[in-house]
Amino acid sequence: MRQHRVTSFDVAALAGVSQSTVSRALAGDPVVSEPTRTRVLAAAAELNYHIDENAARLRTGRTGTLAVVVISREGEDHKDVNPFYFSLLGAICAAASSRGHETLVSFQDAAETLSGRYEEQRKADGLIVIGTTANRTAWNYFREIGENGAHIVYWGSPFDEGLDWIRADNQEGARLATGHLIANGYRRIACITSDHSPQRQFKERYDGHVARMREEGLPTRAVEIDESLPREEQGRKAVSDLIASGEPFDAIFVVCDQIALGVLLELHERGIAVPGQVGVVGFDGIRSGAYAIPPLTSVEPDFQSAGTMLVDKLLKQIAGTPSDERRVPVRLVPRASSKGPGLLP
C-alpha cells in the first residue's frame, strides 16, 4: 500500500515522545499523562497508524484469536452443512468479537487435510470445535490435539470424558416438546431418534421424551433413524418405517429439525394431514422450519447464550480457571405443526 509502513516510531517522532510512550499511550496504560496521551492519539490518527498485531503478538505471546473449526461429513457440500451449525458459528464469532477476539474459521472434513495445530503455530490461543458427530475421524483427531495440551471446547463431540463441552439442555427441551404435544391432545406419540448413535444429543432428547411420557403414563415408541442417509431422507424413511409397522400414532417428536423437514415432506406426500392427523415437533430451531408447510414447532436453544458460553468457557480454560457451565437454555417455539389433532379417520 505504502512504501514505508507507518510504525510507532513515526508516531513518536510526530508527537515528540519516545516510541515506548507511544506504545503505552495506545495500550491505555494509565501511567501516561493525559496531555501526552492526547498528543500521541492525535499523531496516530494523523498518520493513520494502526498497531501491527503480528509484532505485538510476537512480543506478548498472545494472539487475541480463537480458532473455530466446523466439522462436516467427508465430501459434504457446504450447502448441506446443517444450518444449525452455521447459526452457532455466527453466534460464536459475535461472542468472540464482543470479548475482543478475532475468529479464525475453517471447515474441515477430509482426514488428510485435518489441521488443528493452531496454538503450536501461534495462530490462535485456543479452539472451538463444532459440527456433525458423524465424522468420527475428525473428532478423534481433535481429541488427540486436546490431549497434547491444546485448549479446546466442543459442541457435538461424540466424546464426553475429560473434555470441556457445551450442549443444549436437551432433556429439558424434549420434556417441553413432549409436554406440549400432550397438552395439545396428542396421545400416541412416536419418537424418531437414535438410541445407539454417537450423537449424544439425540440420546438425551430421547431420554427426556421418555421421562415425560412416563410421567403421563403414556406408552413410548421409538423409531430408529438410518444414519447413513442425509438427514431429511432419514426423516422420510423413519415415517415409512413407522407407517409400515402398522402401529397407530397421532404425533411424532423428531429429535432434529432437519430430519423433521423430511418427516413433513413424507407425511404430505402420503396425504396425511399435519397437524390434523399427526402432530410434529422438531428440535434445533433452524430457520427453514418456520417456513415449512405447515410451519414446524421446534425447540430452540438460545444461540446467543450458546456462543457466549462456548467462548467464555474457552477463555476460562486458557486462563486456567475452568468453568462447569455446560447447558444452554432452550425454549419451545410453537407453530402450526402441533396445533392439535382433528378427527382421526
Next chain:
Amino acid sequence: MRQHRVTSFDVAALAGVSQSTVSRALAGDPVVSEPTRTRVLAAAAELNYHIDENAARLRTGRTGTLAVVVISREGEDHKDVNPFYFSLLGAICAAASSRGHETLVSFQDAAETLSGRYEEQRKADGLIVIGTTANRTAWNYFREIGENGAHIVYWGSPFDEGLDWIRADNQEGARLATGHLIANGYRRIACITSDHSPQRQFKERYDGHVARMREEGLPTRAVEIDESLPREEQGRKAVSDLIASGEPFDAIFVVCDQIALGVLLELHERGIAVPGQVGVVGFDGIRSGAYAIPPLTSVEPDFQSAGTMLVDKLLKQIAGTPSDERRVPVRLVPRASSKGPGLLP
C-alpha cells in the same frame, strides 16, 4: 502449555545444524541438501516443532490470511442470515484453505462496531466482503476502506464502479428459469422482484426474465417486493398483492429462494395448488428449498466456483495482476414446484 516454547534453535541444536538451515529446510528451500533436510525434519518432528507464524509473518510482511466479512442487517439474528451467504462463506473458507490461506471471519452489522482495518493491523492480506445489500452503512464503510488502499473483493455490494466484484450469472439464470417455466407449459408468468432495489442481482434477474419472455412474445408482469419486511414475508405479501390485482397468472418467477419460500407458504394457505394451478421457480439454490412443499425449483450458482473465484480474484488483486472474471456459472435445478400446470379452474 510448555515452559519453554520449542523454537528453530532447539531444532537446530538437535539436528546439529544452524538455525538458518532449519528455517530453509522447513521452508522447502531447494538449496538445502537432502541429508540435511532429512535430519532437520526428523528433529522437528521429534520436538513437535511448528513454525511460529507470528514471527514468520512479522519478518515476511505477509500474513497468509484473508479476512471474510459477512454483512448482515443491523440487529439481525445470526439465525436469520440468508443461508445463501453461509454456503458462500463455507465455499470461500474452503477455497482459501486450498490456496494455503487462513480465513478470519466476522459478522458485522452495527455501524458503531464496523471494523475493517485488517491490513493496517497486519491481521490479513486482503478482504472478501459478502452479505445483504440492505445494510448500506456497512457497504459505505468498506468502500471507503477500499478507497484507502485495502485489497477487497465483493459479493453483494450495491456499488459496482471501480470495485472488484463477483456475482452469479444472473441474466443467464433468469433465462433458464423462465425458459423452463415456458417449456413446462406456463404462459402467464409473473415475476416477484425489485426494480429499484440496491440489490443489483434482483435487477439483473428481472432483466433476464423479461428478455426471455420477450423472445417468446409473452407479456410480462412484475410485482415489487416490500424491502422493509423479512424476505419470506416479502414473498407472502407479493402473492397477496398479485392476487389482489385480479390479473390472472399461472406461474411466478421469484428472484430469491427465501422470498420464494414465503410465496409457497402463502399459496398453500390460500389453497392454490403448486404446481397444478401455479408454477414457482426461485433463485439461489438454498438447501431448504429442496425440502419445501412442494420442493422448490431453483437456479443455483456453483458455490465451489464462487468461492474459488472470490479468493483467486483477491489474491490476484494483492499480487497486482487484477483479473476480470466476474460471473459465476449457474444451473437450473428442476423440482416439483414447476412440473407444469394441471387443469386451470
Next chain:
DNA sequence: CTGAAAGCGCTTACAG
C-alpha cells in the same frame, strides 16, 4: 551447501 548476523515492529522490565 551452510552459518553468522541483521531486522521485522512491537511490549515491558529497568532506570531515572
Next chain:
DNA sequence: CTGAAAGCGCTTACAG
C-alpha cells in the same frame, strides 16, 4: 511520568 534497551522467533541477504 518518560526513555533507552532488550528480546519475542522467525527469514533472508551476505559471506564463505
